[in-house]
Amino acid sequence: MSTINTQATSSTGGSSLPQAGTNANFDLFISLLTTQIQNQDPLKPLDSAEYTNQLVQYTMVEQQVATTQKLDEQLTQLKMQSASQFVNYIGKEITAQGATSELKDSKATWNLASASDGEATITIRNDEGAEVHTEEIDLKKGDNEFIWDGVGKNDQKFPDGAYTVEVKAKDRNNQSIVVQPEIKGKVDAVDFSRGTVILKIGDVEVPVGFVKNVSGNV
Secondary structure, three states, X not given: OXXXXXXXXXXXXXXXXXXXXXXXXXXXXXXXXXXXXXXXXOOOOOOHHHHHHHHHHHHHHHHHHHHHHHHHHHHHHHHHHHHHHHHOOOOOEEEEEOOEEEEOOOOEEEEEEEOOOEEEEEEEEXXXXXXXXXXXXEEOOEEEEEEEOOEOHHHOEOOOEEEEEEEEEEEOOOOEEOEEXXXXXXXXEXXXXXXXXXXXXXXXXXXXXXXXXXXXXX
């Protein structure tokens, strides 16, 4: 009689039981073992060595299930501790890499970190990707604060919400230069639902890994 494994065949026919993972209830394993013993050929009984081997397999499955359960419990505790830590961001002002900022009370602010002096064309788009404003600005090497008052084409006043800035910059020699947009804002919510921690500033979403600075202790 063959050794029971997680892909067993019933004694009444040839139908296969589905393969059980280590997280399956190990009662199924011992049930199969018991059934096998009850239905063994009396003329060819299961020898003690093979029986012992199957009991060892049962014990290993039981230990694996217990270990997995403990790991799941530890993972749950770590997630709870992590969630508690990130909730502390609420109410704090952060500076983060990102091109999308919140327009609120007729003001949206970006910091444009430029690699050198130059000039830039600024284009602002709404959350649907439509262009709402464009202008030319001078850049100096280092940090440059850019504030948009929410007024766009044809003096149209745009509603509060998330807006994204695009920067195309050139230095004094007409060579393209790198400009890194950054945003600032107060965190008012934290989202854990997508497998990564997202900080929310109004309608703006900031992955926690993009945060560069936090005002106050977290």
